[in-house]
Amino acid sequence: MDTTAILSRLGISHMAEAGDIAVYSPIDGSPIGRVTSHSAADVDEVLTRAQDAHAAWRNVPPPRRGELTRLLGNRLREQKHALGSLITLETGKILQEGLGEVQEMIDICDFAVGLSRQLYGLSIASERPGHRMAETWHPMGVCTVISAFNFPAAVWSWNATLALVCGNALVWKPSEKTPLTALAIDRIMQHTLSEFGDAPTGLASLLIGGRDVGAMLVSDPRSNIVSATGSTEMGRAIGIDVARRFGRSILELGGNNAGIVSSAANRELALRSIVFSAVGTAGQRCTTLRRLFVHEDIYEETIAKLKDLYRRIAIGNPLEPGILMGPLIDEPAFERMQAALEQARTEGGDVYGGERQHVAGHEKGFYVRPALVEMPSQTPVVLKETFAPILYVIKYRDFDDAVEMNNAAHHGLSSCVFTADIREAERFLSASGSDCGIANVNIGPSGAEIGGAFGGEKETGGGRESGSDAWKAYMRRATNTVNYSMALPLAQGIDFSID
C-alpha cells in the first residue's frame, strides 16, 4: 500500500497540498503532507465551544455517552488497516505495531462502553440517624489532550474514550510530527459524531500546532483537565502551569525502564521479551526497556545470546512483513542516540551495535542497529532517558542490589523481573520491591493491557490512564449527605443549641 492510497482511504489526501507544517515519513524522509497550524483565535473558539458542549454533554446519560465510544470502536475496526498503516508511515514503527495501536484504541472503546453503565460512586453508612451519605462522580468540563509522536493514536483514545464517557468535552493537540494520523482520527471521530446524532457541537476538536498552541491550552482555565504525554521537561512545565491555576493534570512522561534477569529465569522467554521490549518501536516507547540487570551467573551467556539476537533483527521499511525495526523518528533522535553512546563509552561502557544502518532505497531514513551497552555500573548516561534503542546491561550479584538499581532511576514508569522463583517475583512486586507504576514478572516492561491503570510516579508524572479506576481522573468527586429527618444532629456529637 502506498502513501497516497493510505491517505485516500482515510479521506485526508487533500491535506497534502497546503499548510505551514510539512510532514515527512521517517521511513524515507519523503514529504507526505502539509498541515496548517491553528491560530490563537482558533484555540479560543475551540475552548469556548468545548465548554458549551460540556454543559450539554454532562446531562446526557452516561450509557448514551458510551454508545458514542461503541460507534467509534466500530469505525476503527473498519479502518484498522489503513489507520495502522498511516501510523507506520508517520512514526516509522512496524506495521504490526501500527495495527496493535489501533487494536488498543478498539479495546479501550469497548472498555468505555461497559464503564458507561458503572462510574460507580459509593453509598456510605452515615453516623447520623435519618441521614443518607453517598459519593457521586460528575464530569469535570473540558479535557485537553496533548500527545506525543510515538503513540500518535492510542494515547488519544485512552483519554478520549474515558473523558467522553465521563461527560467531558475534548480538545486534542497532537505532536507536530504526526498530524496526519491525528487528522485521520479526527475525521473518524467527526463521522462517528454524525452517526451518533445528537452530540453537542464542539464536543471533540483537533488543534494542530506547535508549542505555542500547547502553551495556550495548558494555561487556559477552560482546560479543566490537561492530559499530557511527552518528555519530563515538557511535563514539568505543564504541571506547574496547571497547578498555578488549580487545574488538574494527568502526566504520562518518560520512563527509564529496567528489567532484572535472575539466574532462576527461563532464559529463552526472557531473551525474547527483552528484545521486543528494547527494540520494539525502535526503542521509542515510553515503556521501552533501557536498563537490564543480569545475574552474574548467567551474565556472559545472556550477553552472548542477546548479541546474537540483536544481530539477527531485520531492520528496514516498517511496512514490509518480517521487518522488526524501522527507522528513528528523525535526525535529532539519531544524534541524541549517538551522543548517548559516546557518553556511555566515556563512562566505561562497551557498545555493541548502535551504528546507522543503510536501507536500500530509504537513504534518508535514520535506521540504526539497536545498541547493547555493557556498563560497569549505573553511570549518569544510564540514568538518563534516551529515546532510542539502547539497552544498558549491568551485572548484579544480590537480588536486593538489582532492585535498588531498578529504583535508582529518576522515572518510575515500568519494570520487570524474569525469574521462576516465587520469592524473587513476589519481593519484586512488594512494598519494598520495584517503585514503578508497572511491575511485571516474566514479561517485559512494555505492552500493557488496557484493563490496568497505566502510569507511574516520580519523573513519570504520577498520572494514570486507561483501566482500573483511572477514569476517576476525568471526573470530580462529590460527597453528599442528605438529612431526611426532622432533627439536626451534628457530626462528632457536637451540641450547638440556641435557647
Next chain:
Amino acid sequence: MDTTAILSRLGISHMAEAGDIAVYSPIDGSPIGRVTSHSAADVDEVLTRAQDAHAAWRNVPPPRRGELTRLLGNRLREQKHALGSLITLETGKILQEGLGEVQEMIDICDFAVGLSRQLYGLSIASERPGHRMAETWHPMGVCTVISAFNFPAAVWSWNATLALVCGNALVWKPSEKTPLTALAIDRIMQHTLSEFGDAPTGLASLLIGGRDVGAMLVSDPRSNIVSATGSTEMGRAIGIDVARRFGRSILELGGNNAGIVSSAANRELALRSIVFSAVGTAGQRCTTLRRLFVHEDIYEETIAKLKDLYRRIAIGNPLEPGILMGPLIDEPAFERMQAALEQARTEGGDVYGGERQHVAGHEKGFYVRPALVEMPSQTPVVLKETFAPILYVIKYRDFDDAVEMNNAAHHGLSSCVFTADIREAERFLSASGSDCGIANVNIGPSGAEIGGAFGGEKETGGGRESGSDAWKAYMRRATNTVNYSMALPLAQGIDFSID
C-alpha cells in the same frame, strides 16, 4: 479548668518557659506559652530519619500498622477533655467544638484500624492466557503535613492515621498560632509509639516553625507527599513547588461555601443549620457558610428570623458552657473582617452586626457579633473568602440561578440546599448542580463525617482526605502482570518474532 491545669494534664506545661514563638490565647490575649522553632538542620535530620523510618515501616504488615492507630485512639479517648480544652484555649473555638475535634480524631483512628486490613487493590482479568494481572497499593514514603490554626488537631489526625496505616512516615508542621496543641498531640503520639513497641525511630515527627520551615519541607524531594491545609495563596505556592519536583500534593484550601434556602424548605431546620454553619468556630472553618441564597417568597421572613437568632447568640469565653461563639483568632483577623464589611457596604450591602463585642474580663480578645449582610448580588466581596463570621444573603427567584450563583465562586469546597422538594434536592446533587466537593441537603455545609471524602475542586485545591478511598492519595499504585505460562503473547495481539 485553667490554662496551667490543662497544659499540665497534657504534660506540656514546661513548654511555657522558653522559645522564640510566643503563644497567646485568643480568649483574652494572654500568653500561654513559648515554643522554639526548629532549624534548617532539624528539618534535614527529621526528613532523613523519616525516610529511614519509612524504609522499615513499609514492610510492617498493615494490620500491625493499624494497631498503632488503635492505640492512638485509646490515648485520645483518655485525654479527650484536656486536649479539647487546649484546642479551645489556643483557637478560641467553643469547648463543644474543641471536644468535637478530638472526637473526630478518635473516629478516624477507628476508621484507620479497619482500613488497615483492606487497602484493597484489584485483581483484574488479563487478556492473555497464563497471565495474572493485579493492582496493588504501596506506601509512598514520607508524608509531610502542614496544618492551619482553625483545626489544629483533626486535620493532622486525618492525614496521620491514613498516612501511617498506608505505610508512610510522618512529619508535621502545625500553624505557629497553635503549637501547643501540636506539642500535646505529639506527646500523645510518642507515648503511643512507645506503647506500640517496635515502630522505627523517626516515624512521626513534629517541626515547629514559620513559613521558612514550611518552605523547606515543601521543596524537599524527601517529602514524597505534602498535605497542606490553609489559604489558597499558600496552597498555590505549595502546589507549584511540589509539581516542580514531581512530588504529590494534597491541598485542602479555602472555601466560600454557599447555601440555598428554597421556598420548599423546612424553615426551622434550615435556620438552625444556617446559624451553626455561619457562626460556629466564629466563621473560621474552611466549610463555614459564607453565602446564602434565599428564595424571594421567604426572603423577608428568613432575614427577620436570622437577625433574631443572631441577636441571641451567646458570645464570650468559649470554655464556658452555653457560649456559642468565642473570639476571632487575632487582631488581623478582626481587621480583615471589618475591611470586608466596609467593602460590602461600598458594594451596596446592608450590614447587620459584625461589630466588636465587649466581653468582661477578656478585653484583649477579639470578640465580634456575627455579621449578616444583605447584598443585591454577588459583588467582589462576596466572591472573596473572608475568614470571619460574615454571612452574605442574596435573594433569588429561579432555582437554576441560585445554583449558578453557588458555582460562581472561585472555590469549590462545600455547599448545601434546604428544601423538602426532591427535584430541587436531586438537581442540586446532579452533574449540573453544585460544583463543590461537598453538596448537602437539609444540613449546612460544615460538619462533615469522616466516612466520606473531604475536599473540593477549583481554588479549594482538589485534594481529598478522610474517608471513602481518600487513602489512595497516601499510596502509590502498581499494576502487575505475571506471566506464568511458557509462552509470550503480546498485548493487542502483536506478532514480533525473530526467526
Next chain:
Amino acid sequence: MDTTAILSRLGISHMAEAGDIAVYSPIDGSPIGRVTSHSAADVDEVLTRAQDAHAAWRNVPPPRRGELTRLLGNRLREQKHALGSLITLETGKILQEGLGEVQEMIDICDFAVGLSRQLYGLSIASERPGHRMAETWHPMGVCTVISAFNFPAAVWSWNATLALVCGNALVWKPSEKTPLTALAIDRIMQHTLSEFGDAPTGLASLLIGGRDVGAMLVSDPRSNIVSATGSTEMGRAIGIDVARRFGRSILELGGNNAGIVSSAANRELALRSIVFSAVGTAGQRCTTLRRLFVHEDIYEETIAKLKDLYRRIAIGNPLEPGILMGPLIDEPAFERMQAALEQARTEGGDVYGGERQHVAGHEKGFYVRPALVEMPSQTPVVLKETFAPILYVIKYRDFDDAVEMNNAAHHGLSSCVFTADIREAERFLSASGSDCGIANVNIGPSGAEIGGAFGGEKETGGGRESGSDAWKAYMRRATNTVNYSMALPLAQGIDFSID
C-alpha cells in the same frame, strides 16, 4: 409482517413442521410451529459436553470471552426487529415491548464486554510480613438457565452473557410456551459462536422440553449453577433440590409489587407510571404493579383518573402500532384472573374492568380489559400474586402504614413511591422503608435498567442478575495467601514450634 416472514427471517421456519410441542400465538390462538422435546439422553449429553466446554473455556482469557458477547450484541442488533416481532408473536406483548426486550439483550451484551476486563477481585493487606493476600474469582462450571414465557429472551441474555464472560458453559431450558423465540436465539448464538471461531463445542446449548427436562437439569450435579425464573412454587422446589446437592441457585421468582401515591406526588407523572406498570405486558411482568396505596386526600381523584386512563387503553393485536395491551398468554391465565377478581369481590372489592374484550379477527385470543379493584384492606387475594392486569387500590392515611402494607407481601421484588417530598422518598429507600430488592421513586416498579442488580428477597427467591456485582453469582471466590518469606508466622500470632 406475518408469522411466516418473521420465522423465515430468523431462519427457524422449518421448525413449524414437526415435534411434540405445539406452539400457539396468544394473539389469535393460531398454531405457529411445532418443536420437539429433548430426551433424557439429550440432557445427559448436553451436560457432558457443557462440562467439557467449561474445562476449556475457563482458560480462555476473559476479554476474549467478552468478544463473544460483543459479536452476539451485533447480531442481535441486526435481528432486532425480527426477534422483537417473534417475541410479540409468541408472548402477546406489544411490539414496543418486544423490541425493548431485544434492546435489553443488546445492552447486557455491551455491559458484559466491559465486564470481561474487570471481574475484579481484591488484593488485601495481610497481617503477616512477607505474605501477599488476594481474592480472585473463577468460573463455576455449567450454568443452567430455566426461563419463563413472559421474558423469553431478555432473561436468558442476562444470564448467558454474564455466565459466558465469567467462564461458564451454558445450558438453556426455555418455557414450553415460547420455544420459537428460544430456537431463534439459539440460532443467533450458534452463528455467533461460528463467527467467534475457537469456542469449545457445547459451550451454549438449548434443551426444549417440559418439567421433566427441567427437573433433570436441576437435580444433576453437573449443573453447577441453576438460574431459574418463574413461579414461587417452581422456585421453591428448585431451591430445595439444588440445596440438597450443594449446588448454587439464582432464583428470580414472583413479585407482588406495590406503589405508594403520596399527596405530595406529581399526579400526572404518577398516573402515567402506574398505568404502564400495571398494564404493560398485560400485567404479566414479574415487576408488574399489582398493589397501589393512595393517600386519602387524593384517593377519589386518583381513582377517577385511573378509570379514565384504563378506559382509553387501546387493546388489540400487539403487532399493530398504537396498541398498548395485547392478550393474556392463554386460557388458564384468563381463568386465574377471573377467579382472582371473583375472590376480590367476595373480600369486599369493587372491580372496574377485568372482563374479556372482543378483538375482531382474533376471537381465540384472550384479550381482557385491565382491572382496577378498590379494596378495603389487604385481604388474602391482594397478597397473592395473580399474573394478570389486576391493580388493587387501597386508601392510606399515614405514610408509615403505607410502607407497612408494602412490606406485608410474601414477595420482595419491586416497589415504588410517588412523591415530591424528599422525606417520604428517603424514608421509603431507608433501612426501615421498602423491603424489596427494587425500590424506586417517581417511576413505577417495572422497567429496570441493566446497570443495577435485579431481584429481591423473601418469596422472590433472593437471586440477583444483571448489573452491579451480580456477576459474582456466576463465579466462585478464592482467597489466596502467598508466603514469599522464609518464615512461617501464623495468623493471630499463634506459636507452634516443634523443638
Next chain:
Amino acid sequence: MDTTAILSRLGISHMAEAGDIAVYSPIDGSPIGRVTSHSAADVDEVLTRAQDAHAAWRNVPPPRRGELTRLLGNRLREQKHALGSLITLETGKILQEGLGEVQEMIDICDFAVGLSRQLYGLSIASERPGHRMAETWHPMGVCTVISAFNFPAAVWSWNATLALVCGNALVWKPSEKTPLTALAIDRIMQHTLSEFGDAPTGLASLLIGGRDVGAMLVSDPRSNIVSATGSTEMGRAIGIDVARRFGRSILELGGNNAGIVSSAANRELALRSIVFSAVGTAGQRCTTLRRLFVHEDIYEETIAKLKDLYRRIAIGNPLEPGILMGPLIDEPAFERMQAALEQARTEGGDVYGGERQHVAGHEKGFYVRPALVEMPSQTPVVLKETFAPILYVIKYRDFDDAVEMNNAAHHGLSSCVFTADIREAERFLSASGSDCGIANVNIGPSGAEIGGAFGGEKETGGGRESGSDAWKAYMRRATNTVNYSMALPLAQGIDFSID
C-alpha cells in the same frame, strides 16, 4: 490455672450446679459444669424479642453499631487469657490455639468497627436523563448462628460482629459440647451491651440446647439468616429447610483439605506447615490438612522427615506450655478415627501412629498419636472427611495430576501448594487450579486471616464469612432509581403513550 479459677474469672462458676446438659473437659474427662437446655417457648420468645430488637437496631446509624463491636473487642482483650483457657478446657485445643481464637475475635471486632462506616453500596450511572440510580444495603433481620465445638468462640464472633454492624439482631445456639464458652461469651456480650447503653433488649441472645433447639431455629421464618458451621450432613439439612422458606443460609461445613509438596518446595518450611496444619487442634479444624500429595522425587525423604516430626510432637494436657497436641473431643471421635484407620489399612494404606496415647493423670482423655497414612491412591477413606489427626499421603509425578487429586474431594474448603516455582504456584491459583475457597502457597490450608473471605464451594456449603465483602451476606441489597425529572422515559427506550 484450674477450672474453678477460670470459670470464676469469667463469672460463670455458678453454672456448674444445675442443668440437663453435663459438660466434660476432654482433657481428663472430668465434669466441669452443667447447663440447662432452653425450651421451645424460650426459642419462640427469643426470636420475637430479636425481631423487635432488629426493628429498632436497623435505624441505629451503623457507626454507632460499630461502637458496640469496639467495646466488645476491648472486653475480650481484658478476658483474653481466661477465655482462651476456657476454650482449651472445653475443646482440648492447646492454650496457644485457645488464645489465638480469642485474638481472632478481637481482630474481627476491630475490622467490624471500620466496616461500620463503609457498608458501601454503589451509585450507578443511569441510562435515563434526570434519574439517579444507586444500590444500598440494608439489614436483613435476625441472624441465627449455629456453631460447632471446634471453634466455640471465633465462629460466633465472625458472625456476630458482622451481623450486628450490619444492623441485625443475633441468636446463638452453640454446640452442646461447648456451652460454657458460649455462656462466658454471652456474659461478656451482655456486659458490653450494658456499657453501650441504648441497644434494644434482645439484640443478642444465647440458646442452649441440642438438635431440637437448632431445628426450631432453622425452620422458623423469623431466622432471616441461618449461619451454620458443622458437618456436611447437618448443613445439607439446614440448607434444605432454609431454602424451603426462602430464608438465607450461610453454610460453613466440612473440608477435606489437601496440600501439594512440589519438588521445588522449600522442604523445611513445608514440613513445619504440614505438621501444624495436620496436627493443630488435634486435626479437628475444618481447615485441617488431611491429604498430602508429594512429588515422587522427594517422597521418601518427606515421609521420613514427617515421621520424625510426628514422633517428636508433645502430646498432653493442652493447658501446659510446650504441649502441641491435646486430646480428641470425645470417645466417639476417637472411635471414628480408629475406624478410618482400619478402613485405610483395608484399602491398602500404611499407617504410622494413630494409636491412643497414655497421658499420666488424664486417663479418661482421648489422646492419640497423630496418624500418617501412606496411601496408594485416593481410595474412599481418603475422600471422606474424618475429624481427627489423620494425614493421608500420596505420591504424584505430574503437577496436573496433583491438582486433579486436590479437586477430587467432595468438599471445597482449603488447599495449598508448597513450591518455589512461580509457574506451579500461579497455576494452582488459576481458574484451572485448586477449586477450593482458600488456596494458599507456601503456607498450610489452615489459619486464615480475618481480612479475607472464609469458606468454600461444593460440600463445604458455599458460604463466606469474615473479611472482604462477606458482610453482604448479612444484608439485603436494594437497587434504587429516583426520577427527579418531570418526564417519564422508559428503560430500553420503550414508547408507551396513551393519547
